[in-house]
Amino acid sequence: MADLKVKAMGMQFKNPILTASGTFGFGEEFSEFYDLSLLGGICSKGLTLNSKPGNTGIRVWETPMGLINSIGLQNPGVDRFITEELPKMKSYKTKVIANLGGNTEQEYLTGIEKLNNTDVDLIELNISCPNVKCGGMAFGIKSEVAFEIVSKVKSACQKPLMVKLSPNAENIAEMAVACEEAGADSISLINTIKAMAIDIKKRKAVFDNVYAGLSGPCVKPVALRMVHEVCKAVKVPVCGLGGIMSAEDAIEFIMAGATLIQIGTGNFIKPNIAIDIINGIEEFMDKNNIKTLDEIRGII
Amino acid sequence: MKTLKSKILLNEKVLNNIYKLVIEFNSEIDEIKPGQFFMLKTLDNSFLLPRPISVNDANENTVTFLYRVEGIGTTQICKLREKEEIQAVGSLGNGFNLNELNGKIAVVGGGIGIAPLLYLTKKLGNNADVYLGYKDCVYYNEEFEKYANSVTVITEDGSSGKKGYVTDYINYENYDAVVTCGPEIMMFKISDGCKAKNVSCYMSLERRMACGLGACLGCTVETKIGNKRACKDGPVFLSEELLI
Numbered sequence A: 001m002a003d004l005k006v007k008a009m010g011m012q013f014k015n016p017i018l019t020a021s022g023t024f025g026f027g028e029e030f031s032e033f034y035d036l037s038l039l040g041g042i043c044s045k046g047l048t049l050n051s052k053p054g055n056t057g058i059r060v061w062e063t064p065m066g067l068i069n070s071i072g073l074q075n076p077g078v079d080r081f082i083t084e085e086l087p088k089m090k091s092y093k094t095k096v097i098a099n100l101g102g103n104t105e106q107e108y109l110t111g112i113e114k115l116n117n118t119d120v121d122l123i124e125l126n127i128s129c130p131n132v133k134c135g136g137m138a139f140g141i142k143s144e145v146a147f148e149i150v151s152k153v154k155s156a157c158q159k160p161l162m163v164k165l166s167p168n169a170e171n172i173a174e175m176a177v178a179c180e181e182a183g184a185d186s187i188s189l190i191n192t193i194k195a196m197a198i199d200i201k202k203r204k205a206v207f208d209n210v211y212a213g214l215s216g217p218c219v220k221p222v223a224l225r226m227v228h229e230v231c232k233a234v235k236v237p238v239c240g241l242g243g244i245m246s247a248e249d250a251i252e253f254i255m256a257g258a259t260l261i262q263i264g265t266g267n268f269i270k271p272n273i274a275i276d277i278i279n280g281i282e283e284f285m286d287k288n289n290i291k292t293l294d295e296i297r298g299i300i
Numbered sequence B: 001m002k003t004l005k006s007k008i009l010l011n012e013k014v015l016n017n018i019y020k021l022v023i024e025f026n027s028e029i030d031e032i033k034p035g036q037f038f039m040l041k042t043l044d045n046s047f048l049l050p051r052p053i054s055v056n057d058a059n060e061n062t063v064t065f066l067y068r069v070e071g072i073g074t075t076q077i078c079k080l081r082e083k084e085e086i087q088a089v090g091s092l093g094n095g096f097n098l099n100e101l102n103g104k105i106a107v108v109g110g111g112i113g114i115a116p117l118l119y120l121t122k123k124l125g126n127n128a129d130v131y132l133g134y135k136d137c138v139y140y141n142e143e144f145e146k147y148a149n150s151v152t153v154i155t156e157d158g159s160s161g162k163k164g165y166v167t168d169y170i171n172y173e174n175y176d177a178v179v180t181c182g183p184e185i186m187m188f189k190i191s192d193g194c195k196a197k198n199v200s201c202y203m204s205l206e207r208r209m210a211c212g213l214g215a216c217l218g219c220t221v222e223t224k225i226g227n228k229r230a231c232k233d234g235p236v237f238l239s240e241e242l243l244i
């Protein structure tokens, strides 16, 4: 029998499959389709210290095998997350990951302090959202800037800290190393790729913000390459994501070196896709006589 | 439980680019409310996001949809044949609240917006006055005859029924509530008419959707009490709640 358990950041995950921030709400909507305790973990919608209404205009747009979104971190704020959403998330008996974004250093630090006092298992620091005007991704482009913010957050943070990188970083491997040196316990990548769409009939950009974030199967080859580069560059565990739609996709990321996996856009395509992927990995392992994922992790 | 996959019993052309799809469930499903929808997708990867399509009619273990072929998704869906499987996730959304629809009700549909109104009219039990507005070609009006108190057909070019726009033919003061689905311009004209006569107006809104489940926050509707999700908090809204 294949063993899907994963040890990382001093914790044990039931399996490597987590659901990605912004694609799974706070879990509740998917509990109508399957038992969420089967997941390795759930990442919350991207939180900010204060609530955010999100962006105006069109927010989602389909492209060939991709999705461009301009949600703009609509969220209830850290306080309401803690009182209203976290208790429900904890009841699902899986790892709960709070994804935290921000516009300023102070916002990140105050958010971290509040989350320190909760039973969140892990904090995913989002320095990579392309959909908010200042900040968010601004911290995730230059390694020096990321080093600064991650160092400060790390010294305030009492939970394991995973830093989520943007594929729009100047140099993805250098960026990952900078975050590791600043104290990140883990790196996740990729967030969405900055993209755009034009409505030629209206002669206007589709999104009010003009640029937005691309995800889904079309980004997978790029995400896989970046995960591979980062896995070669850092020692901390890496969580790979970007366009994963099947067990085969997930196994590619594991072979490229990823310890954990996140499923994002896939949750929209088929609500129980994460379960199909967990079962598919187990089947693959059984068929190929693989006992633990360590046997295939990073073999490329 | 919500369904994920279903078998197709029928998928045929009604007229021009309008199709009727009937699917069958082999397990028990939640009760379906009029105004709810399903997210439909072919099982292959010919397109990415499932497409929201309203329930046109529902029976014990079948659901009927009426859809217009628009772009790549509906073009692929209309190629599916009897006995093939389709991904149909639902039923989703709030639907119409029948308890709020008392007294005399007008049901007003424009174009393919008539789709969800058939099941509603059926549930209203021969009480509703139905107004159906079309550009030129008329379809499905006979289905409404079975369940409505009256059916008025209006075409823009006058080729069938009355000539003009649906909004020219409704006497709002005759009704306790008006329910509408169709182009937004039409729905807002109706909502203005209702407001002037102090009549409640319920409308079913369309937004681009990625998940249809309430998770992605892609389908925002601005209301007086903040952003709502068309897929989960809607698609049916009381017009006076809206900020549009």
Ligand SMILES: Cc1cc2nc3c(=O)[nH]c(=O)nc-3n(C[C@H](O)[C@H](O)[C@H](O)COP(=O)(O)OP(=O)(O)OC[C@H]3O[C@@H](n4cnc5c(N)ncnc54)[C@H](O)[C@@H]3O)c2cc1C
Pocket (backbone or CB within 6 Å): A062, B037, B049, B050, B051, B052, B053, B054, B055, B065, B066, B067, B068, B069, B070, B071, B072, B073, B074, B075, B112, B115, B116, B205, B206, B207, B208, B209, B235
């Ligand atoms: C709650 C709800 C119920 C609906 N019920 C029906 C129905 O019963 N019958 C019917 O014919 N149509 C209905 N629609 C509209 C239908 O979803 C779109 O026509 C369909 O998604 C178009 O897909 P496509 O791939 O053919 O077109 P494309 O233009 O190729 O689609 C590209 C993308 O845009 C989205 N999109 C395009 N048009 C619309 C639209 N009008 N509304 C929302 N998203 C859109 C698609 O979902 C897709 O993601 C409904 C829409 C909503 C939101």
Ligand SMILES: Cc1cc2nc3c(=O)[nH]c(=O)nc-3n(C[C@H](O)[C@H](O)[C@H](O)COP(=O)(O)O)c2cc1C
Pocket (backbone or CB within 6 Å): A020, A021, A022, A023, A045, A046, A047, A067, A069, A071, A073, A099, A126, A129, A164, A190, A191, A192, A214, A215, A216, A217, A219, A241, A242, A243, A244, A262, A263, A264, A265, A266, B210, B216, B218
């Ligand atoms: C609709 C939507 C909303 C998202 N919101 C967030 C967010 O709030 N925080 C975040 O870190 N990433 C967010 N993301 C990015 C995803 O978590 C993920 O990094 C990205 O989509 C790539 O993975 P995928 O191709 O599997 O979706 C969002 C993605 C989508 C599609």
Ligand code: FES
Pocket (backbone or CB within 6 Å): B208, B209, B210, B211, B212, B213, B214, B215, B216, B217, B218, B219, B229, B230, B231, B232
């Ligand atoms: S479509 Fe995803 S929240 Fe409505």
